Amino acid sequence: MTYGMFMVAKKLKHYxxxxxxxxxxxxxISEIISNKDASGRIAKWEIQLSPYVALYKRRDAIKSQALADFLVDWAEMQYKPPLPEIEYWRMHFDGSKLKEGLGAGVVLTSPKGDNLRYVLQIHFRASNNVAEYEALVHGLKVAKEVRVRRIICYGDLDLVLQQCSGDWDAKDANMASYRFYVQQIVGFFEGCEFHHVPQVENDVADTLSKLGSSRQEIPPGIALSHLRKPSVKPSPESESIFVPESHVVPMDIDRVNPGTALPNPGTSESKPEETISVDYMVIDMPVFVVREAPTWVKPIKEFLVNGGLPADEAESRRIQRTSKACTIINGEMYKRSITGVLQRCVEPEEGKEMLREIHQGECGHHASSRALVAKVFRHGFYWPTALEDAEDMVRKCNGCQRYSKQNHTPASGLKTIPITWPFAVWCLDMVGPFRPARGNMTHILVMVDKFTKWVEVKPIRKCDGHTAVKFLKDIILRYGYPHSIITDNGTNFAKGEFSWFCEDNKIRLDIASVDEKEGKKDTSGEETKRPWNVALLRPFYS
Incomplete structure (x- = not known):
């Protein structure tokens, strides 16, 4: 056994x-290896195993353990499938009362995180509690139209929530009517709960309610509704709701003819009891116009709503994969694109009309098939055969086939637009050598702005990168950091300290080769010819 331990440690040394x-x-084994009186091969193996710290345990009887292991390995496991996750919708509501009027805000959040925001403008006088109840009633009606099964309602007014939950009694007659009305709507849901949250966690609904009460302009993406009369019949015993005649907007059939005089409210002919007579609002009144689902969407919608799948395994797998990007909003199917845009699913015939209008309508520009499909998808519409329909339309278009072979290139060559950014691009070069001047100056560094043609010069003694960096720092101090510098392939500019300075300060260094005729040295001792006018530079040099 000790020898086997030694061979294992030798073969599996890295472990x-x-x-x-x-x-x-x-x-x-531990007693054998740790025996100080061991000799011969045992002592040799002990020395070889001493660097390794191993824990030695004695094997106990395994008869009973073998029976337990056998039962675990061969017993049939009873697999219990996981319980399906129950998906809840969340609704945040709030009411507001300002000097301009009453308003309410509702935010509906789907289990996938999609938000539906609504603003309600209330056109009758009432208390803030009534505005809270109207917000709750409107939100529950919208959830019912969207066919929500389970919902959790969050609000920051504890009175309304406790009354709807049944924990508190409603002493006011109108509050009791609202509570009974809410319980009627809640009966359409499989599950509904009311929870109180702080105002900080209900800030979105609070903002929407203030938009409705202040009568401000509603931003895009938010649905606006007007409430002309309360959802319940006002009780004469309560003063929480009052509907004057001036605040009730009559229907077209009730409008007074232009030639008919309005009755005087102060005369005996006026009927005050009729100014507060209102009718009940119908619970089942539709809020949205629900369109019929397209044919190709019905299997996916059936799976999302009822969990039904076809018998074909491949088709059922395709529906399950496609449904992950789909959601139902207001009874209509929407598909979420890869960029997060919700696209309404439409019939192929309706999609072809959109493609035809974009391609050859009044503002059509006969774009390609991919451009047409991309434009339709960006506007929030989707159907699976969009690309094939667009390719078929472009292929059969008379105008595209007639003029596609014509040359559409410009008649003249394209010209580069000059840079119109002062002191952004500079040209840098070195002129010389000249005859030594005062201070032993033999060369001149010249920088010219490409746009304004402003010239900056500096006489220098040394033609190295450090001198060029000092000159560039003076330019930066007066005109700011340039975007790029154009210079030749000189070692003092293209390499070394100058190039490192430009790289550290994010200044692009463009290297341009010098013409051989202009950059050729003159061995006769005369001044080297450069693309600069030396006569103009002599005043700076002297």
Missing amino acids: FEEHPMTVVCEAP
Whole structure:
């Protein structure tokens, strides 16, 4: 056993060095290896195993353990499938009362995180509690039209929530009517709960309610509704709701003819009891116009609503994969694109009309098939055969086939637009050598702005990169950091300290080669010819 331990440590040396090892054996190996009186081969193996720290354990009887392991390995496991996750919609509501009037705000959030925001403008006088109840009633009606099954309602007014939950009694007659009305709507849901949250967590609904009460302009993406009369019949015993005649907008059939005089409210002919007579609002009144689902969407909608799948395994797998990007909003199917845009699913015939209008309508520009499909998708519409329909339309278009072979290239070559950014692009070069002047100056550094043609010069003694960096720092101090510098391939500009300075300050260095005729040296001792006018530079040099 000791020899076997020695061979294992020798063959698996890398395991023993990196990991703690446990040796389980019936023989007392730890006592044999740690015996100080050992000699011969045992002592040799002990020396070889001494660098490794191993834990030695004695093997106990395994008769009973073998029976337990056998039962675990061969017993049939009773698999219980996980319980399906129950998806809840969340609704945040709030009411507001300002000097301009009453308003309410509702935010509906789907289980996938899609938000539906609504603003309600209330056109009758009432208390803030009534505005809260109207917000709750409107939100529950919208949820019912969207066919929500389970919903959790959040609000920051504890009175309304406790009354709807049944924990508190409603002493006011109008509050009792509202509570009974809410309980009627709640009966359409499989599950509904009311929870109180702080105002900080209900800030979105609070903002929407203030938009409705202040009568401000509603931003795009938010639905606006007008409430002309309360959802319940006002009780004469309560003063929380009052509907004057001036605040009730009559229907077209009730409008007074232009030639008929309005009755005087102060005369005996006026009927005050008729000014507060209102009718009940119908619970089942539709809020949205629900369009019929397209044919190709019905299997996906059936799976999302009822969980039904076809018998074909491949088709059912395709529906399950496609449904992950789909959601139902207001009874209509929407598909979420890869950029997060919700696209309404339409019939192929309706999609072809959109493509035809974009391609050859009044503002059509006969774009390609991919451009047409991309434009339709960006506007929030989707159907699976969009690309094939667009390709077929472009292929059969008379105008595209007639004029596609014509040359559409410009008649003249394209011209580069000059840079119109002062002191952004500079040209840098070195002129010389000249005859030594005062201070032993032999060369001149010249920088010219490409746009304004402004010239900056500096006489220098040394033609190295450090001198060029000092000159550039003076330019930066007066005109700011340039975007790029155009210079030749000189070592003092293209390499070394100057190039490192430009790289550290994010200044692009463009290298342009110098013409051989202009950059050729003159061995006669005369001044070297450069693309600069030396006569103009002499005043700076002297």
